[in-house]
Amino acid sequence: MTRKRVEVAAGVLTLPDGRYLLGQRAGDTVYAGYWEFPGGKVEAGESPSRALCRELDEELGIHVTHLRPWLRREHVYEHAHVALNFFEVTGWTGEIRDRVHGALAWVRPEEPVPEPMLPANGPILKALRLPRLMGITQAAELGVDAQLAALDAALAGGLRLVQVREAGLEAALRPGFAREVVRRVHAHGGLVVINADPVLACEVGADGLHLPARLLAGLHGRPELPWVGASCHDRDELERAAALGLDYALLGPVEATRTHPGLPGLGWQRFGALAAGLPLPVFALGGLDASAMEMARDAGAHGIAGIRGVWKLG
Numbered sequence: 001m002t003r004k005r006v007e008v009a010a011g012v013l014t015l016p017d018g019r020y021l022l023g024q025r026a027g028d029t030v031y032a033g034y035w036e037f038p039g040g041k042v043e044a045g046e047s048p049s050r051a052l053c054r055e056l057d058e059e060l061g062i063h064v065t066h067l068r069p070w071l072r073r074e075h076v077y078e079h080a081h082v083a084l085n086f087f088e089v090t091g092w093t094g095e096i097r098d099r100v101h102g103a104l105a106w107v108r109p110e111e112p113v114p115e116p117m118l119p120a121n122g123p124i125l126k127a128l129r130l131p132r133l134m135g136i137t138q139a140a141e142l143g144v145d146a147q148l149a150a151l152d153a154a155l156a157g158g159l160r161l162v163q164v165r166e167a168g169l170e171a172a173l174r175p176g177f178a179r180e181v182v183r184r185v186h187a188h189g190g191l192v193v194i195n196a197d198p199v200l201a202c203e204v205g206a207d208g209l210h211l212p213a214r215l216l217a218g219l220h221g222r223p224e225l226p227w228v229g230a231s232c233h234d235r236d237e238l239e240r241a242a243a244l245g246l247d248y249a250l251l252g253p254v255e256a257t258r259t260h261p262g263l264p265g266l267g268w269q270r271f272g273a274l275a276a277g278l279p280l281p282v283f284a285l286g287g288l289d290a291s292a293m294e295m296a297r298d299a300g301a302h303g304i305a306g307i308r309g310v311w312k313l314g
């Protein structure tokens with residue numbers, strides 16, 4: 001049976017220390033007792049962001065001052081086909097006084113979430129575990145030792161997600177280098193994805209695989225690794241990554257870069273338009289460092305991926 005699609009707006013209220021808010025649905029609703037992000041149905045004539053501001057006022061008694069579009073995900077329940085528009089909410093005034101939930105909980109992304117959770121929310125919670133800054137290695141250019149030293153400095157500064165991209169590194173050095181990256185990043189509780197090489201990813205105990213756009217194009221199903229992402233340059237590629245159920249995409253270049261000289265940057269407006277309304281987190285790539293983080297997230301990016309900017313190479 002086909003059901004009318006119901007638009008829903010949900011807010012990931014986030015504290016500066018990274019904790020986010022979940023509420024437990026009250027006894028008189030469908031899925032009573034299940035945990036959710038505060039929010040509710042979009043009313044006729046309302047935009048999702050307006051609906052969310054209204055719902056958070058009604059449910060929690062707060063006035064939202066800063067929100068960002070994040071992910072959009074559709075799910076077919078027995079009772080409804082919902083299109084969930086998730087926003088990150090980082091600014092509000094007023095003290096939270098819950099009026100509708102059975103309970104509220106502030107959760108750290110790395111902690112287990114309270115159960116039971118609304119079934120549509122699994123990928124959303126996974127996306128919240130994905131760090132906001134990705135460093136992409138370039139040991140072939142820097143040298144292995146200099147890259148590992150730059151990695152240590154970045155890990156000490158809080159980096160928790162690394163893509164090993166070393167097609168240019170001598171083949172004999174690649175496994176040893178990748179294994180060393182995995183060891184160091186795992187010691188900090190971070191994640192490592194390996195570019196283009198699933199065999200190497202498994203061999204060195206990495207967390208996943210990063211697909212260049214040419215490999216994404218030829219793929220018929222999601223590779224079986226815990227984390228899989230892809231490099232994308234246009235909406236078609238982003239939608240393909242989403243349809244395959246990938247965990248994230250990189251989109252760029254946002255600004256002109258040294259790695260791709262002559263290629264003009266997308267700019268933040270175009271980036272925002274391309275990344276909007278997707279179910280998977282999108283990192284902004286190209287000529288960026290962590291100082292662009294707020295701008296990127298306001299444009300709808302999950303975070304930033306960088307080479308020179310992350311390794312502080314100028």
Ligand SMILES: Nc1nc2c([nH]c(=O)n2[C@H]2C[C@H](O)[C@@H](COP(=O)(O)OP(=O)(O)OP(=O)(O)O)O2)c(=O)[nH]1
Nearest residue numbers: 008010036037038039040041080082084118120121
């Ligand atoms: N608020 C919220 N709803 C979610 C989440 N995940 C998810 O699948 N949903 C679904 C459950 C419901 O089918 C729908 C939200 O509808 P709702 O019944 O809570 O909406 P509402 O607050 O406007 O309530 P009502 O006026 O219909 O009583 O979206 C989530 O994280 N937060």
